Amino acid sequence: MISVMKRFFWILVLSYVQVVLSVAQPVTRILFIFDSSYSMQARWESGSRMDVAKRLLGELIDSLAQVKEARVEIALRLYGHSKGYPPQDCNDTRLVVPFGPDNHQRIKRVVQSLKPMGTTPIAIALERSVEDFPPCELCRNLIVLITDGIEECGGDPCQVSEQLQAKGIVIKPFVIGIGLDEMQRRAMECVGRYYDAGREEDFRRVLGLVISQALERTTFQLNLLDADQYPRESDVAFTVMDQKSSKIHYRMMHTLNSLGMPDTLSGDPLVTYRVVVHSIPQVELRDVQLSSAKHNILALPLQRGKLKVKTAKVIGYKDLKVVLRSEEGAILNLQDINTEARILAGTYRLEVLTHPPYFTDIDIKAGEVTTVEVPVAGMLSFQTVASGYASVVDENGQRVLDLDEQATRHLIPLQPGRYSIVYRPKAARDLFFSVTRDFEIISGATTVVKLN
Known part of the structure; x- marks a missing residue:
């Protein structure tokens, strides 16, 4: 126990020394x-x-x-x-x-x-x-x-x-x-x-x-403004770099001290800075020129709300990922189901990687929690005498997934809804050996599909 405490102590000391060196003159x-x-x-x-x-x-x-x-x-x-x-x-x-x-x-x-x-x-x-x-x-x-x-x-x-x-x-x-x-x-x-x-x-x-x-040297602080324009946002990583060379001057976790104020950092009046806050999505300040005659306050709006994506049960999936996209389709974040993430206020497209993917548009509001509940999956149980090619198609004619062509037993999680399965044995060399079965998936239940 003592050796563990000593090791932890030295880890803290070394971490402190690294921070001191990073801000040394x-x-x-x-x-x-x-x-x-x-x-x-x-x-x-x-x-x-x-x-x-x-x-x-x-x-x-x-x-x-x-x-x-x-x-x-x-x-x-x-x-x-x-x-x-x-x-x-x-x-x-x-x-x-x-x-x-x-x-x-x-x-x-x-x-x-x-x-x-x-x-x-x-x-x-x-x-x-x-x-x-x-x-x-x-x-x-x-x-x-x-x-x-x-x-x-x-x-x-x-x-x-x-x-x-x-x-x-x-x-x-x-x-x-x-x-x-x-x-x-x-x-x-x-x-x-x-x-x-x-x-x-x-x-x-x-x-x-x-x-x-x-x-000359100078000082600055980074204020992250909430929806009321107060510098109360924090606990997010940020990078301060030379805008010309991209040389990193600081990469830290934004922190409010015991007085509720951001810490003071040393700066160079001769450098033009770029400040990137690694929020979801990222925001930045460009062309930052510090004044040598005063303490500089850099203010950046960071109006965030919380996104919680949940489902009552994760059935059939080893893990279930949630993709947050911008309105233009760019991927902004990947999180696990039944977790929270702090997101900038705005409109986004949410995609849960179920079968088929669950899509919805969301509107994040500053200071509020937006909850999205994903329907509980059901299970498709499908067994064949021989291995073959099989695909699941939804009722709108969209492909959902292909089954493992080497397997004869399949247990697949699917979102509630109506589907069809199309199958043909590998050994069959005629499309007329194809078999189609319609079926319905119900939340929390297993649907067995037979070929006869």
Whole structure:
């Protein structure tokens, strides 16, 4: 008994640890992709674009080194940094400082040593950034692209960015454009969240804004509203996922705490979520964007009633299944006879897998129990001298079922009603050896059908 209790205790402990890990604060990994192309030597207020960018990025890295309350790692990828222009080298991009907890000064030293040299292979830099993020289950991967130009190597940065997001490798990138004109800005807006830095002060402000957004977390709760628009529905599984990549953030059983309120979950303001509640039928919220400035309340109508399908006796069946279909015919649920299920309010088609199937249309009302009583089956007893082919047809001429062609004794449950059985021995090779018998099935009774 003690060993059983210990085992149960550790199961509870491990379950708790799994829940804690699932909501633990992730590591935020920020990859800076920095433009060191030839055009960065252009004049920009107090110096060249490169000089200003190096100085302000250095200030930002110093600030990040002081962030202790958040788990943050940074890395640096360059492009256009090692090959002169002309000629054009579209492979001129490299991860120069990988992710690490204390690499801030190393990144600063690399940035301060840069000289504008090459071309602008933005698509290739983004594509190769896949390799810059080591596998990590609990990480938020962000890219901050700093550029003073647009793609010059024929690639499609927008398509690459879309692929990175769809695969769940990164959250939608930040793009900081230094002195881009209107046409260039439009070309870069599809790559990620675009911020324009037309002046030095704009660049400083935008850098701060981007990092602030990158480090922000928020909270939310999921309210499931009943017919009175109160959040009293619960005890149903739900999934919260990244709408772009389908990466699952939470998969839990919705619960109301001791105060009758849904639990609070941690969320990411940078992610667009899709919330799926696994009710019958499922319902969902799409395009969910959390605000970082407040606790977010997500409300989803979940007006449910109960469906109870029963029969006084299950005669002749090992088990009896009930199929719930939408009005269009899609299967929504499969349940056993004499059980209850919570169903969204609405109109449905019910099918009980008796012989023949029992059909009825039902209307589920919120907060009410809808009961469907299926007539008790009767039994068909049919015996032949030799094995053969036999089918049961109802009084409307619809086939009900075929009997086992290897057997000579048959005991089949059927719904009450009038039927015919058509039989021909296997050995007989003439249709005139077919025999037909009409019979009636009565609830709870056995009907014996003889051939003579």
